[in-house]
Amino acid sequence: MNKLPANACAYPFKAEMLMHGQPATPCCRFHNRFLPKDNSFDEIRKTMMRNEWHPGCYKCKSDEEVKGSSMRTEADEFFDDFTDTVRLEYLEITVGRLCNLACLSCGSEFSHTWDKDEIALGISSEDKIKKLKEVQEYDLDNINLDDLKHVKFIKVTGGEPFLHRQFLNLVVRLADSGIAGQIDLEIFTNCTWFPAKLELDALMKFKRIQLSPSIDGVGSTNDLLRYPSKWEKVEATLDKWIEVKDATGRLKIATATTVSVINAPQLHEFIHWARVHKGIEVILQTVYEPHYLSIEHWSNGFRRALDLIVDQQYMGFNKNSGKFKASHKLLKDLCSTVTNAHDDKTQEYITELKRILAHRGQDISMAPKFASIVKYLYDQ
Numbered sequence: 001m002n003k004l005p006a007n008a009c010a011y012p013f014k015a016e017m018l019m020h021g022q023p024a025t026p027c028c029r030f031h032n033r034f035l036p037k038d039n040s041f042d043e044i045r046k047t048m049m050r051n052e053w054h055p056g057c058y059k060c061k062s063d064e065e066v067k068g069s070s071m072r073t074e075a076d077e078f079f080d081d082f083t084d085t086v087r088l089e090y091l092e093i094t095v096g097r098l099c100n101l102a103c104l105s106c107g108s109e110f111s112h113t114w115d116k117d118e119i120a121l122g123i124s125s126e127d128k129i130k131k132l133k134e135v136q137e138y139d140l141d142n143i144n145l146d147d148l149k150h151v152k153f154i155k156v157t158g159g160e161p162f163l164h165r166q167f168l169n170l171v172v173r174l175a176d177s178g179i180a181g182q183i184d185l186e187i188f189t190n191c192t193w194f195p196a197k198l199e200l201d202a203l204m205k206f207k208r209i210q211l212s213p214s215i216d217g218v219g220s221t222n223d224l225l226r227y228p229s230k231w232e233k234v235e236a237t238l239d240k241w242i243e244v245k246d247a248t249g250r251l252k253i254a255t256a257t258t259v260s261v262i263n264a265p266q267l268h269e270f271i272h273w274a275r276v277h278k279g280i281e282v283i284l285q286t287v288y289e290p291h292y293l294s295i296e297h298w299s300n301g302f303r304r305a306l307d308l309i310v311d312q313q314y315m316g317f318n319k320n321s322g323k324f325k326a327s328h329k330l331l332k333d334l335c336s337t338v339t340n341a342h343d344d345k346t347q348e349y350i351t352e353l354k355r356i357l358a359h360r361g362q363d364i365s366m367a368p369k370f371a372s373i374v375k376y377l378y379d380q
Contacts, residue, residue, distance in 0.1 A: 002084045005051035009060070009072040010079040012041045012048065015090035020097065021135035028092055029059045029071055049084060078153050088147060092155045095167045096137025099160040101190050103214070103226050104356070105258050105287050108132055110159055113228075121359060140166040145177050155186045162193040175202035186210040188256055191237045192229055204248060211241055212256040212283065217263045218273055220366040225262060227360055242278060254281035260293040264306055264331060265369035268313035271327055284330055292349035295334040299346040305373045307335035350378055 004010065012026040019025075023032050023039040034056030036043045047054045053061050060070035075082070078090045099111035108114040108124055109132065118124035137159070161167045174180040185206045191213040195203065203209055215234065216225045223231055238253075245251040255274055259267060267284075274282045291297040295306070310331045314324060357363055364371045 004082040008048035010075045012044045017092040019094040020138040030056045090153045095164040096159045140170045157188045172202045175205040180205045184208040188212045224366040260287040262367045303335040
């Protein structure tokens with residue numbers, strides 16, 4: 001048993017990322033195009049044991065060069081010892097593409113509800129959608145539970161996990177086998193579905209349960225970003241989960257919130273709603289693609305206007321307190337990004353966004369603060 005060299009990573013030795021229609025990878029940041037022909041992790045491990053960066057690890061290498069940390073350096077959150085002993089301890093599962101929503105930040109690869117819109121809007125061809133339909137979900141029913149006997153963490157994304165019968169079957173199988181008691185389970189959900197009693201009872205047998213609802217805004221802003229969900233149903237489902245959290249003390253809830261041009265102007269209000277009115281935490285993730293949602297890709301003028309709104313939002317609050325510090329810093333950093341004038345495609349982004357929303361019978365006025373910036377800067 002050898003210790004890992006300085007530039008090595010625990011994931012190829014301790015983890016797997018499973019996704020429908022794709023070979024397993026060591027983690028969510030390692031693209032399968034970098035896998036060897038036999039799809040094994042052996043060559044990746046050997047490269048790391050020589051203390052060399054593997055080409056498939058370029059994202060973490062870039063993160064460490066820019067900000068000094070990465071998913072690799074933060075692996076001690078999941079792994080106690082960094083050795084070359086191969087043992088599956090962490091499992092990430094993208095259960096499939098069955099999902100009842102077609103969120104603006106998503107696409108047909110992870111939601112079958114996007115299929116018709118992508119074809120109608122010319123975003124994807126019928127051949128591409130037909131190919132995606134060949135594998136709608138990961139075959140979890142044939143996972144051998146003996147292979148999971150050392151697993152300590154499972155992270156589940158989709159699609160919508162609660163729509164995938166094989167995922168719910170796996171939850172029950174793990175609970176019945178006794179393995180669930182050693183596992184921290186994290187589930188990302190669009191918060192429109194609540195499990196039946198059998199699955200809920202099985203979930204309560206896991207060591208810890210982290211629920212990460214994908215909620216980006218309240219009211220009409222949610223309905224715009226998380227089409228075709230209805231805010232009343234999302235909030236009602238969230239309230240049911242909060243009841244479970246309060247009754248059991250074993251469930252942690254923190255929203256997985258994507259920060260985009262649409263919800264950034266009212267992000268402070270959303271965080272206040274989550275923490276004060278619902279008593280849950282907020283985890284922020286920046287949208288990079290599609291570019292029409294990415295703050296980093298919009299014009300300097302837009303970011304200056306957003307920066308002014310951010311200052312107004314946080315005025316009167318202690319911006320250095322833990323409650324608002326992270327979100328304030330993130331927004332200020334995003335607003336400071338500089339776009340070269342010849343690279344400014346903001347007008348194209350607005351046109352594309354309005355085209356998609358019009359196809360869905362929606363309008364940017366559903367996100368009033370974002371709409372006011374667009375109207376002031378671009379619709380005059």
